[in-house]
Amino acid sequence: MKHTNFLRPLAVVLGLALGLPAQAGTYDITVDKVRIDTGTFKKNGIGYNGSQTPTILHFEEGEDVVIRVKNNLRESTSIHWHGLILPFQQDGVPGISFNGIKAGETFTYRFPIEQAGTYWFHSHSSFQEPDGAYGAIVISPKGGEAVPTDRDYVVQLTDKHPHSGSRIFRNLKASADYYNRAQRTAQDLIEDAGADGLKAALQDRKMWGAMRMMPTDIEDVQGFTPLINGASTQQNWTGIFKPGEKVRLRLINSSATTYFDVRVPGLKMTVVQADGNDVKPVMVDELRIAVAETYDVIVQPREAKAYSIIGESAGRTAMVRGTLAPSEGMVGPYYKMRPQPLLTMADMGGMMSGMDHSGMDMGGMDMSGMNHSGMDMSGFDMSGMDHSGHDMSGMDMSGMDHSGMNMGGMDMSAGTPVVPSEGAAGAAFYAPGSGLIPTAANGGKFLGYEDLRARKPLYRDRPATREIEIRLTGNMERYIWSIDGVKYEDADPIRLKYGERVRFKFVNETMMAHPMHLHGMWTIIDTGKGAYDPVKHTVSVAPGTTLYTETEVDAPGQWAFHCHLSYHMAGGMFRKVIVEGGPS
Amino acid sequence: MKKLLLGTALGLPLGLAFATSAMAEVGVSPTVWGVRTDKLEYRMGDEENSFAWEFEAWTGNDELRLVWKSEGAKIEGGDFEEMDNQIRLQKPITDFFDGFIGIAASTPDGTPERYYGAFGVTGLAPQWFEVEAALYVSEYPYLGAEVEYEALLTNRLILTPSLEVSLPLADDPAREIAAGGGSVELGLRLSYDLIGRSVSPYVGVNYERAFGGTADILRDHGHEVDELTGVVGINFMF
Numbered sequence: 001m002k003h004t005n006f007l008r009p010l011a012v013v014l015g016l017a018l019g020l021p022a023q024a025g026t027y028d029i030t031v032d033k034v035r036i037d038t039g040t041f042k043k044n045g046i047g048y049n050g051s052q053t054p055t056i057l058h059f060e061e062g063e064d065v066v067i068r069v070k071n072n073l074r075e076s077t078s079i080h081w082h083g084l085i086l087p088f089q090q091d092g093v094p095g096i097s098f099n100g101i102k103a104g105e106t107f108t109y110r111f112p113i114e115q116a117g118t119y120w121f122h123s124h125s126s127f128q129e130p131d132g133a134y135g136a137i138v139i140s141p142k143g144g145e146a147v148p149t150d151r152d153y154v155v156q157l158t159d160k161h162p163h164s165g166s167r168i169f170r171n172l173k174a175s176a177d178y179y180n181r182a183q184r185t186a187q188d189l190i191e192d193a194g195a196d197g198l199k200a201a202l203q204d205r206k207m208w209g210a211m212r213m214m215p216t217d218i219e220d221v222q223g224f225t226p227l228i229n230g231a232s233t234q235q236n237w238t239g240i241f242k243p244g245e246k247v248r249l250r251l252i253n254s255s256a257t258t259y260f261d262v263r264v265p266g267l268k269m270t271v272v273q274a275d276g277n278d279v280k281p282v283m284v285d286e287l288r289i290a291v292a293e294t295y296d297v298i299v300q301p302r303e304a305k306a307y308s309i310i311g312e313s314a315g316r317t318a319m320v321r322g323t324l325a326p327s328e329g330m331v332g333p334y335y336k337m338r339p340q341p342l343l344t345m346a347d348m349g350g351m352m353s354g355m356d357h358s359g360m361d362m363g364g365m366d367m368s369g370m371n372h373s374g375m376d377m378s379g380f381d382m383s384g385m386d387h388s389g390h391d392m393s394g395m396d397m398s399g400m401d402h403s404g405m406n407m408g409g410m411d412m413s414a415g416t417p418v419v420p421s422e423g424a425a426g427a428a429f430y431a432p433g434s435g436l437i438p439t440a441a442n443g444g445k446f447l448g449y450e451d452l453r454a455r456k457p458l459y460r461d462r463p464a465t466r467e468i469e470i471r472l473t474g475n476m477e478r479y480i481w482s483i484d485g486v487k488y489e490d491a492d493p494i495r496l497k498y499g500e501r502v503r504f505k506f507v508n509e510t511m512m513a514h515p516m517h518l519h520g521m522w523t524i525i526d527t528g529k530g531a532y533d534p535v536k537h538t539v540s541v542a543p544g545t546t547l548y549t550e551t552e553v554d555a556p557g558q559w560a561f562h563c564h565l566s567y568h569m570a571g572g573m574f575r576k577v578i579v580e581g582g583p584s
Numbered sequence: 585m586k587k588l589l590l591g592t593a594l595g596l597p598l599g600l601a602f603a604t605s606a607m608a609e610v611g612v613s614p615t616v617w618g619v620r621t622d623k624l625e626y627r628m629g630d631e632e633n634s635f636a637w638e639f640e641a642w643t644g645n646d647e648l649r650l651v652w653k654s655e656g657a658k659i660e661g662g663d664f665e666e667m668d669n670q671i672r673l674q675k676p677i678t679d680f681f682d683g684f685i686g687i688a689a690s691t692p693d694g695t696p697e698r699y700y701g702a703f704g705v706t707g708l709a710p711q712w713f714e715v716e717a718a719l720y721v722s723e724y725p726y727l728g729a730e731v732e733y734e735a736l737l738t739n740r741l742i743l744t745p746s747l748e749v750s751l752p753l754a755d756d757p758a759r760e761i762a763a764g765g766g767s768v769e770l771g772l773r774l775s776y777d778l779i780g781r782s783v784s785p786y787v788g789v790n791y792e793r794a795f796g797g798t799a800d801i802l803r804d805h806g807h808e809v810d811e812l813t814g815v816v817g818i819n820f821m822f
């Protein structure tokens with residue numbers, strides 16, 4: 001196999017600065033219709049600079065950039081610089097920051113590069129991003145990388161689907177489970193009946209059926225081919241190393257809807273950066289990268305052999321393998337996908353509060369059909385349930401408060417920051433008992449938000465001036481997504497005041513995880529570390545959980561704020577944020 | 585020919601709606617559309633064979649959908665034994681149910697045409713039953729109800745039992761119908777999703793039976809009261 005173009009990830013830089021130490025670099029990007037070939041299917045898509053291999057822009061901190069974007073499509077386009085702090089008119093969101101780039105037009109972006117790190121860019125117009133309109137941004141810090149490495153590669157993941165983005169959205173609207181091809185079948189029922197008894201298996205089905213929800217509703221778009229830097233497993237993107245070298249992998253999740261669990265079997269990954277901001281190095285075996293997040297990890301392969309970079313979708317419906325090898329043409333081993341997880345009642349926590357309970361007999365709910373193994377129900381208050389005659393022996397009910405049961409108000413964190421519980425690595429940002437809590441393939445350390453600690457505080461720590469509650473809501477059956485029960489088109493903007501520090505309380509009332517992205521300003525996740533809390537641009541809110549973030553409102557203008565799952569965003573989980581006032 | 589014209593007339597508003605369903609800007613939910621057949625099949629009976637269909641084409645957004653629902657059966661080399669078309673406006677009334685109003689035309693060969701105002705609900709009941717119930721209002725009103733369940737043998741091999749009931753509320757002798765004399769159609773179809781969910785061939789059985797006064801009229805006229813057919817068909821969804 002010859003895929004030489006995939007082997008030069010750093011090659012696609014157009015109009016690199018004049019060779020001067022980056023005072024004003026001019027870059028050209030064309031937006032083109034391209035033919036995409038994943039090895040398993042071919043389709044028409046959109047690409048930058050005529051290629052399905054994502055363009056990588058290399059900037060330097062302190063540089064003023066001029067980026068000319070020529071739209072060769074027959075429709076309007078736009079480029080949003082994901083994670084970059086810039087004047088809002090340059091942010092590239094049609095209808096909020098500018099009017100978009102019409103067919104045939106060239107738009108010139110100009111902004112100063114005030115930060116360093118790994119970011120990415122993508123179209124913010126219709127479904128062009130799922131169709132392929134994305135690229136990577138690497139910004140070198142002024143004083144050099146905090147942790148220097150010998151090699152430096154972008155590893156940009158995506159979920160390339162044979163259907164176009166608009167067709168996927170249409171199909172989801174016609175039938176929300178259209179792409180869920182990992183549903184529970186008659187065979188599962190027989191297996192469950194064998195394992196737990198027929199009665200329990202039927203009770204379990206009855207419980208989910210009563211809610212018209214599915215424990216397999218983890219990835220609402222399946223059937224895609226994941227790619228690394230535009231290459232599928234067969235096309236095998238390869239990064240070259242010499243044994244003993246330190247290799248920096250700039251992981252970027254540019255998927256339309258897919259969370260990936262990333263690992264390099266046989267190597268530890270040292271996480272040094274999250275969403276462009278340096279973090280205190282933390283060594284992990286595996287990490288979950290939500291849609292739109294970036295993580296820089298450093299690996300040090302010592303043997304002269306091919307190592308695999310494995311991206312396995314969180315719902316375990318697809319996997320991609322890239323390779324790190326001492327020479328081209330080598331292929332890392334492929335691994336079997338792990339079993340598909342199932343949602344539990346814990347993941348439904350928030351859902352139930354938004355639900356109409358009439359007609360749903362919670363009192364008669366027999367929980368014995370649930371798989372309670374390894375499920376910590378301590379966060380639950382279940383006194384309203386009929387426990388008589390049920391075998392609850394597999395359940396850890398310690399700490400359960402039986403007084404005044406209220407499944408609806410099940411708030412996992414009750415106003416306090418989420419603190420990691422011992423022995424539950426990576427689990428602090430999941431509901432207790434969640435079926436989504438990831439574990440490392442080798443049984444080792446799995447990264448969680450609680451492990452992230454800013455290398456240097458970006459802001460001085462101060463109390464928030466006010467709190468805004470953001471309820472993530474939706475109707476899965478109709479494939480409608482919203483915030484506080486209101487879709488974007490019907491919603492008033494969120495108004496912030498320049499200079500304030502806002503605390504956001506995210507309450508996920510749906511059964512899906514949502515990577516929430518605020519444009520223009522940083523999002524500090526409250527992990528209880530004060531000034532050292534990690535600073536991000538995208539924060540994933542797991543089902544059944546409440547999560548707190550804080551934002552220093554330091555960017556005047558109008559900004560987009562939305563779930564980064566393309567079809568949730570299109571379905572209405574989106575807000576305009578207006579920052580009033582400005583520096584005097 | 586008349587049938588084709590009718591189909592075109594009903595299809596036209598939908599076609600126009602599709603044409604305008606351009607993608608909206610990001611964050612604003614676009615107008616979408618879809619077509620799905622529930623039956624598209626060849627029925628093999630004791631005496632005659634026929635071709636039958638049931639499909640739905642729709643366009644709209646989260647608040648309102650325009651739906652064209654068509655159902656019919658044509659005897660091989662003969663008449664349209666059944667020909668029902670509805671245009672309806674469908675609006676969410678609960679998380680899982682839409683209410684609808686519309687007009688329905690029943691125009692099979694050899695009997696007088698009937699037009700109705702249609703009022704009903706359609707949606708997903710607990711335990712995954714797809715249900716629809718409607719009142720068809722005219723000089724010859726009737727109640728119609730449908731229930732369908734998809735049992736996944738695997739994620740591609742799907743067994744679908746279905747039940748369709750119609751209960752006339754007034755005599756309509758010209759169409760061999762007596763008030764209270766309902767008819768029932770039971771189906772059991774085993775389908776396989778060949779290409780995603782867009783192409784799914786199937787085999788199955790279909791059983792129709794008339795009851796009460798309607799059955800009496802049929803018997804008096806020397807017609808069969810029930811009919812069992814084997815079916816082969818292919819469903820599309822796009």
Ligand SMILES: [Cu+2]
Nearest residue numbers: 514563565568
């Ligand atoms: Cu979302």
